[in-house]
Amino acid sequence: MTSSAHPSTLPAQRFDAQGQAHVDWRIVLALAGPLIANSAIQAALNLIDTWFIGRLSTNALAGMGAIHWLTIVFIGLLSGVGMAVQTLVAQAYGGRRFMRASQATWTALWAALFTAPLFVVVGLLGDRILAPFALDPEVNQLALQFWQPRMFGAGLGSALWAILGFFNGIGRARITLSINLFTLAINAVLAQLFIFQFHWGIAGAAWATNCATAVGLLLALWVFVRSKDLIRYRAHLTWRLHWQRLKSQFQLGLPMGVLLAADLFGFSLFQLMQVKLGAVDGAASQVVMMLTSIAYMPAIGIALAGTTLVGQSIGAGDKVWARKLGNFIILLAVAYMGSIGLILGLTSPWLMPLFVTTNDTLSAEVIRTGITIMWLAAAYQLFDGMTLGSQFCLRGAGDATVPAVLVLTMSWLFFVPLAHSLAFSTDAGWVSFLPQFGFGAVGGWSAAVIYVCLIGLTMLTRWRSKAWERIKIR
Numbered sequence: 001m002t003s004s005a006h007p008s009t010l011p012a013q014r015f016d017a018q019g020q021a022h023v024d025w026r027i028v029l030a031l032a033g034p035l036i037a038n039s040a041i042q043a044a045l046n047l048i049d050t051w052f053i054g055r056l057s058t059n060a061l062a063g064m065g066a067i068h069w070l071t072i073v074f075i076g077l078l079s080g081v082g083m084a085v086q087t088l089v090a091q092a093y094g095g096r097r098f099m100r101a102s103q104a105t106w107t108a109l110w111a112a113l114f115t116a117p118l119f120v121v122v123g124l125l126g127d128r129i130l131a132p133f134a135l136d137p138e139v140n141q142l143a144l145q146f147w148q149p150r151m152f153g154a155g156l157g158s159a160l161w162a163i164l165g166f167f168n169g170i171g172r173a174r175i176t177l178s179i180n181l182f183t184l185a186i187n188a189v190l191a192q193l194f195i196f197q198f199h200w201g202i203a204g205a206a207w208a209t210n211c212a213t214a215v216g217l218l219l220a221l222w223v224f225v226r227s228k229d230l231i232r233y234r235a236h237l238t239w240r241l242h243w244q245r246l247k248s249q250f251q252l253g254l255p256m257g258v259l260l261a262a263d264l265f266g267f268s269l270f271q272l273m274q275v276k277l278g279a280v281d282g283a284a285s286q287v288v289m290m291l292t293s294i295a296y297m298p299a300i301g302i303a304l305a306g307t308t309l310v311g312q313s314i315g316a317g318d319k320v321w322a323r324k325l326g327n328f329i330i331l332l333a334v335a336y337m338g339s340i341g342l343i344l345g346l347t348s349p350w351l352m353p354l355f356v357t358t359n360d361t362l363s364a365e366v367i368r369t370g371i372t373i374m375w376l377a378a379a380y381q382l383f384d385g386m387t388l389g390s391q392f393c394l395r396g397a398g399d400a401t402v403p404a405v406l407v408l409t410m411s412w413l414f415f416v417p418l419a420h421s422l423a424f425s426t427d428a429g430w431v432s433f434l435p436q437f438g439f440g441a442v443g444g445w446s447a448a449v450i451y452v453c454l455i456g457l458t459m460l461t462r463w464r465s466k467a468w469e470r471i472k473i474r
Helices: 025-054 058-078 085-094 098-124 126-133 137-152 154-169 173-197 202-226 228-233 243-277 279-315 319-355 363-379 381-396 401-423 440-464
Strands: 013-015 021-023
Touching: 021 319, 025 058, 025 173, 025 202, 025 279, 025 319, 058 098, 058 126, 058 137, 058 154, 058 202, 058 243, 058 279, 085 098, 085 154, 085 243, 085 279, 085 381, 098 126, 098 137, 098 154, 098 228, 098 243, 126 137, 126 243, 137 154, 137 202, 154 173, 154 202, 154 279, 173 202, 202 228, 243 279, 243 401, 243 440, 279 319, 279 363, 279 381, 279 440, 319 363, 319 381, 319 440, 363 381, 363 440, 381 440, 401 440
Parallel strands: none
Antiparallel strands: 013 021
């Protein structure tokens, strides 16, 4: 990932005629392109599931919306070691410590094996987890039908996440792209088969994801161990578990998982509030969430490029260059998400009808509500790009604890109470000690706009503080 015009080992660096170093945007895009495509595939998976489930009923769509983010919260909390793989691999790659890169990957795979039983327990406790939110009985039952099988297979996703983090960390994102495309195709076929042909309903969507993930994991593991192109990483020799490495990787990965979980737990409660307001608000919010993934999932691809480039630069011993690359990535993420947010708002009257069934009497109301809140979601996309770009560049530097604390505080102590106050009318919410203004879905989404803008500015401030430059390489 370096320029051949100058004897440099730094990633994405080129020199002009005067010998001044610049960010080679072509190299950045060459890395970011497959990562963007990978994230777009995940967005496509989400949209496919939403489209299939929308064909069942509005209540099924609301049920999926009730636990969509909550499933990711638990996956994030229990998969932190895997999330640390890309950071450790990128830094090891920058420092030419190739066997260390494969060892970090195997460590995450061991962690995924150890946490698999915990996912099963979480799946079995689904009714108790949803009980405090007092959802409509039919919506609650549909949510549990998706929740349990999705949690049972979550450990597979955690393991696949770890191996793909290795490929991303060494700048071989095209391998990740090929595996994800294969997984997407299998998921689409199995979703149609399980949901409609086998009549498994909403549970079929979860089982389709699990089966497709298992196939993707086997393929990724085969490439990781057997590919001749990756022989210098000696993956066939570094598979043994080292408890000290596991502990160290856990210490780095746990805050990363907490950061993801803290933010998404806030949004999962927010989404549960929309479902609590009614099936229409819950279904409309789920569709908007999935449509905005067109913005944030590719932006995650851009941000992941920041994790790799910042990590590789730090591994090579140049934190000044890491800062310059990080600034470039953040600007790129902001520009992309701001543009896509505007497009989503303008096209929402044509997009919303694609995700409802004409046989449902609530469809027209879902479309009207969805168009309104889509513009609110579009309003914060620029700041969400700022958040993602900053967070993932900080992750590349190994700076996860302070960002996790900041997100945890702002999400749970500010965003969630504000969304509750603005969404619910008196005695309609979960608690009575908060002021309640009763603005419905529009109120809840207005709270989301305020929160995302604040968290974006906070993460950018953390990046620009340069505190991450004092963190030692692991």
